[in-house]
Every structure is written in C-alpha cells, then in structure tokens.
Amino acid sequence: MKTSAPIANLLVIRSPDIERAVTFYRQMGMTFEFHAHGNGPKHYASESNRFVFEIYPQRSAADTTRHVRLGFHVDDVDGVVQLLRDIDAEVRTPPTATEWGRRAVVKDFDGHLVELVTPPDRPPDGPPTA
Template sequence: MSIHLNLLVIYSHHPEKSVSFYKNLGLEFNLEKHGNGPEHYACELGNLVFEIYPLLGETVDRAMRIGFNITNLDEVIEKIRSINGLIITEPTINPWGSRAVIQDPDGHKVELIENRD
C-alpha cells in the first residue's frame, strides 16, 4: 500500500496576514474559490496542497503543529525576526539537521528543519 498526504488546510482569522507570514518561508499562494465555498489561499508543495481558509467566529486549533523542510533556516529566522514574529525555539542542531520552531499569526506552531547533507 502506498499512501501520501496530499492536503493540509488551516483556518485563520486573518488569512492575508497568514499568507504574508508563510511567504517568508518561501511559499507562494494563489487565491481560489470553489463553487459556493469561501475564497481561500492555496499553495502547491510537490504533491501536497497547503490551504489557508478564513475562520469566522470560532477558535483556532493551536494544538496542531505544521512542519517544513527548508534549505535556508538562518535566512528564514531573520525574516521572521524582521516582522517581529515569535520564535519559540531558536535554531539548534539535532539528528535531523538544524531545527527551529516559530509561531504563525494564528498561534500554530511551525517546525522548520534544514537537513544536513
């Protein structure tokens, strides 16, 4: 059996602010609308579609953690600092590479790993 994650959707009180935040990681989004559904933002990462939908009148689920492998951790951390973003865990070396944890505007923890070659 072969199984792959192909869709990840997060909900945001301020989708434009979240899109701006994730663009600092190097992601590119398109504005989309399907049928009668709400406008939302979508980013294709290989076979995975990462979407940010508007959240109306509900609480954001902050228990979920999102993770990205990136090639430029130090540069991304500096971009997050420049926008006064929250860095939960500073970059440290571990068996997977250099790792940091940041927080997006809605409180989702985002794990960043730069793999060691």
C-alpha cells in the same frame, strides 16, 4: 493486498485574518494563489511537490486549527528564521543543530507552532536526495 503508506497531499489551516496569515508563510518562501471552489469561501492555496497547503478563513472562535503543529523542510533554517523575525514572528526555539538537521520552531500569527528543519542531506538548492 499490500499497500504503500499514505503520502500527505493536503493541509488546511484556518485563520481569522487570512491576509495576515499568508504574509507569514510567504515570508518563508511559499507562493500562494487566491481562489474559491464553487460557493466555498475565498482562500489561499500553495502547491509544491504535489502537496497543497491552504489557508481558509476561520468561521467562528471554535473553528480553529491553532493547536495543529506544522513542519516544513527549508533550505536555510537560519535565513528563514531571520526573515520571520523581520516581520515580528515569535521564535520559540532558535535554530539549533539536531539529529534531524538544523531545526527551529516559530509561532505563526494565529498561534500555530511551525517547525522548520534543514535536513543534513539537503543540497543548498532543493529537497534531499534519496
């Protein structure tokens, strides 16, 4: 039986302050809904291109996702990095031309490293064409 490669559809990070965390990702252009499932904790969820990104509350100091590195394609790396600088986010690697396109690495307010890339084939108003 031949199967195709899996496609990521969900990523959950944890934060001790989900309100503060969602501020960072909203600044990148993500939109969020606040909700809970059944008796589960209230959290934020953003869905784009059938991919769900959720920010859940951290339950304890050991319940961390801080060492997970995240990556997002964005329309304008330089513009997004400036928006993040405006809210005092730490820029670890400033926007630079690379073989993958224009790339930067920033740190969110909980310590996650977030790689931002504008691929060279990305049109100015949407995802890459295939």
